[in-house]
Amino acid sequence: MKITVVGGGILGLWMAAEATKKGFDVRLFEQYEIGHARGSSHGDTRIFRSAYWEGPEYVALAELSLPLWGWLRSIADQPIIDLTGGYYLGGAGSSLLRGVEASARTYDMPIRKFQARTLVPGCDKKSVAIEEKLAGVVYADNAISALKSFCLEKGVSILENRKYPDDEKDDGPVVVCAGPWLARHPVYSGLMTSNRVYCHWFSYPTPVEIFRKIFLIQGKDGRVLYGMPTQPGIIKIGWHNYPIIPLEPGTAEDGSPREYIEDIKDAITSITEISLHHLKSKGCYFTNSRDENFVVHRRTRTRWIIGGLSGHGFKFAPALANLVVGGIANDDLPPALHAFDPVRFSSDEIISRTHVAAGSLLLGQEWRI
Numbered sequence: 001m002k003i004t005v006v007g008g009g010i011l012g013l014w015m016a017a018e019a020t021k022k023g024f025d026v027r028l029f030e031q032y033e034i035g036h037a038r039g040s041s042h043g044d045t046r047i048f049r050s051a052y053w054e055g056p057e058y059v060a061l062a063e064l065s066l067p068l069w070g071w072l073r074s075i076a077d078q079p080i081i082d083l084t085g086g087y088y089l090g091g092a093g094s095s096l097l098r099g100v101e102a103s104a105r106t107y108d109m110p111i112r113k114f115q116a117r118t119l120v121p122g123c124d125k126k127s128v129a130i131e132e133k134l135a136g137v138v139y140a141d142n143a144i145s146a147l148k149s150f151c152l153e154k155g156v157s158i159l160e161n162r163k164y165p166d167d168e169k170d171d172g173p174v175v176v177c178a179g180p181w182l183a184r185h186p187v188y189s190g191l192m193t194s195n196r197v198y199c200h201w202f203s204y205p206t207p208v209e210i211f212r213k214i215f216l217i218q219g220k221d222g223r224v225l226y227g228m229p230t231q232p233g234i235i236k237i238g239w240h241n242y243p244i245i246p247l248e249p250g251t252a253e254d255g256s257p258r259e260y261i262e263d264i265k266d267a268i269t270s271i272t273e274i275s276l277h278h279l280k281s282k283g284c285y286f287t288n289s290r291d292e293n294f295v296v297h298r299r300t301r302t303r304w305i306i307g308g309l310s311g312h313g314f315k316f317a318p319a320l321a322n323l324v325v326g327g328i329a330n331d332d333l334p335p336a337l338h339a340f341d342p343v344r345f346s347s348d349e350i351i352s353r354t355h356v357a358a359g360s361l362l363l364g365q366e367w368r369i
């Protein structure tokens with residue numbers, strides 16, 4: 001059977017790979033070149049984690065994704081995933097730590113809990129740290145090029161610099177993985193927004209335990225800082241979903257405003273007493289759904305729309321692809337994806353998880369955990 005994939009970011013490429021593995025005759029449309037920097041999937045690294053604070057519905061996706069990342073690692077000639085382990089820090093009652101514990105409890109995942117001060121000196125003595133093993137770093141650009149090579153080897157027709165027209169008639173199943181471009185679509189524009197966010201690379205003078213693993217830290221004001229080791233002595237850090245700058249997709253990455261960099265440096269210094277040296281910053285797009293959960297919409301029998309990955313979808317692209325391709329084969333929406341059906345937006349009770357402020361920084365406010 002023929003299948004058309006729209007979009008050649010991480011999700012579209014995984015979709016094409018899973019579809020060709022299942023014997024579909026696949027063509028993939030990408031409006032630019034695979035690996036471009038105008039969407040959401042470019043860059044050196046992304047975080048993988050399993051005890052998912054955002055909700056236990058994601059743990060099943062993590063469990064399905066991990067062996068698929070392992071499969072990609074086994075066929076690639078570059079590093080794909082490195083399980084460094086992860087640290088989560090915050091107040092005992094913070095949504096971050098409560099969420100990690102709830103997911104770990106539901107899925108019986110081993111975690112270690114200890115006083116955060118033993119890891120970072122500058123936090124409240126009641127603050128808590130949790131360590132999990134099934135977390136680490138995915139090498140994003142490597143994954144994109146390994147998936148592209150696999151698809152080409154298997155005969156997937158990859159049509160680069162070819163925009164798939166919105167009004168094209170479906171000739172078999174079509175899976176739209178258009179990232180932030182979905183936020184422009186009349187059906188989805190009320191559900192999703194496309195936002196620019198930045199991440200920053202720093203070197204540091206002496207070894208720091210927390211920089212050996214991926215980490216998420218929630219401050220008393222709710223903001224979540226994340227970081228991941230990229231190369232020895234270099235850490236990549238960003239705020240999750242803050243500050244967000246509404247921006248039409250298609251703008252290539254650019255340097256960050258200076259005050260955003262200083263804000264991150266101050267936050268890290270306040271808890272670790274370490275001074276970071278800024279190396280570079282890059283912009284990328286988050287496609288935020290109204291509740292920051294994914295959107296998987298089987299809009300018609302043949303048209304599937306997957307998006308609204310809200311800044312945390314890279315790690316799950318293999319699972320989403322595997323489940324959607326299975327759903328197409330079985331002509332059904334798999335149960336593991338029901339939580340992401342946009343039918344939930346018909347309720348008025350939509351609460352976003354982390355939006356703290358759009359555009360501007362909470363300047364003058366010391367970040368404490």
Ligand SMILES: Cc1cc2nc3c(=O)[nH]c(=O)nc-3n(C[C@H](O)[C@H](O)[C@H](O)COP(=O)(O)OP(=O)(O)OC[C@H]3O[C@@H](n4cnc5c(N)ncnc54)[C@H](O)[C@@H]3O)c2cc1C
Pocket residue numbers: 006007008009010011012029030031032038039040041042045046047048162163164165166177178179180181197198199238283284285286307309310311312313314315316
């Ligand atoms: C700064 C930053 C940090 C992040 N950190 C993490 C992290 O640590 N862990 C994690 O799991 N996730 C993370 N994410 C999120 C993750 O990167 C995204 O969820 C993921 O890359 C989205 O992939 P995508 O394929 O849906 O979108 P994209 O990569 O944007 O791909 C969509 C593609 O569709 C193409 N397209 C659109 N319309 C058409 C059309 N009509 N015809 C043809 N082509 C079309 C576009 O050109 C584009 O290439 C982060 C994101 C950012 C920005």
